[in-house]
Amino acid sequence: MSADKEQLYQQRLKRYTTALRNGKPDRVPIRPFVAEFVARYGGYTCQQVTQDFNLAFEATVKTCANFDWDAAVANMVYVWGGIAQAMGLRYYAIPGVGLAPDTGFQYLEPPEGQSWMREDEYDQLIADPTRFCYEVWLPRVSTEVAKPGEPASYRNQVAMVAGGMALMSYFGAFPAQVQRMRAEAGMPSAIAGILKSPFDIIADKFRGYLGLCDDLMTQPKNVQKAAEALMPHMYHVALTSSDPTGTVPIGFWMHRGCVPLISQEHFDTIFWPTLKPIILELHKQGRQVLFYAEGKWKHHLKTFLELPEGSIVFHCDRDDIFEVHRVLHHKFAISGGLDNYLLAFAKPQQVRQRVKEIIQGVAKDGGYIMDAGAIIQNDATVDNMKAMTDAAREYGQY
């Protein structure tokens, strides 16, 4: 590793982590969650970076080396087609396989009545979530895996071995990728580990959004008990996948737990009571959580103030970044807020203007990290990404 890259890495890491702790670094850090944008920049299709994670890694390193950012995700095109195909996962559409090669991968919402978990299976989930996932969920989401009682077919055995080894192969490649980012681009890795709310797991992976909405009306107690049963597992996954030093936060991907996707009552009685203890426990263990608040969470900002100072970083997607700052800044750092449509459709001057407005409005006292509202896909133009970067550097000096 060259000395200049290591020096750059240390400068950027200090800048990023100072802002994460709601402090005031030397300048506003830039941490774009670049996903399929790296394919566009690197000269690849979405299919290439989704099917071959080594190409995604390559494109990420190239992008990091050529943009003056302070942190990035090692691979934001996080779904590797190899695993999805080994297991025959029914809930994915993968670019180049049923999707256009340059369309990002998609999650397929199960049709109503055909969700991955049936409405009368809550007792099984609640009794033993891990066993439920193996015995009920996995055979249902997979074209390969046999249900209990079915013959343990050749394809079943092959899929389980291939899936397990593929996961280890993929995860095992990340330390070297993080090291490449550091050595070749002087770029810190922005997050480590993953958390989802128990509520979102029920919606995303088990019942589907429509199924969950039905259940909230017809069997809310079972939804609550299921979310409670999932809590220790979500905590375990988050803690064991996190940065043991606590330097960078755990990514917490927030999907459908907000008004109006659910009611305030369901937020108050199910979503939040089954999430808050996880955050508190992670905080006790020295971990910070990045609330990647997809959509709008304005109705819940004050609730998040119940959490200890510095325990989270709030990432703003479609909310009013200035309101988010007014409500949360005294306790938590914030990030994001730059509209993705600007990066895709606006002129560079418009991007520059919005970056200036955001920085002048929310970054004065530190505790702000520049980023788009959502992950940046291949609709963002290179010129607009350069405009965002240059403007953040120009207006982000303290």
Next chain:
Amino acid sequence: MKTEQDKATAPGACVPWDKKKQELPAMTGDEQLVKKVWEEVDSLPYTFIWQMVVSF
């Protein structure tokens, strides 16, 4: 993190050591070593299934 679920398989495990031990011949050596290795290996299918659920 504790919940009211006493009978469920604990986080980090698929086949708990207490259950596996009953299926093995009598321990004539270092049981703690066997337990440690079992729990390490057993954590792998746990990681697999929950990463499938959470990350993929």
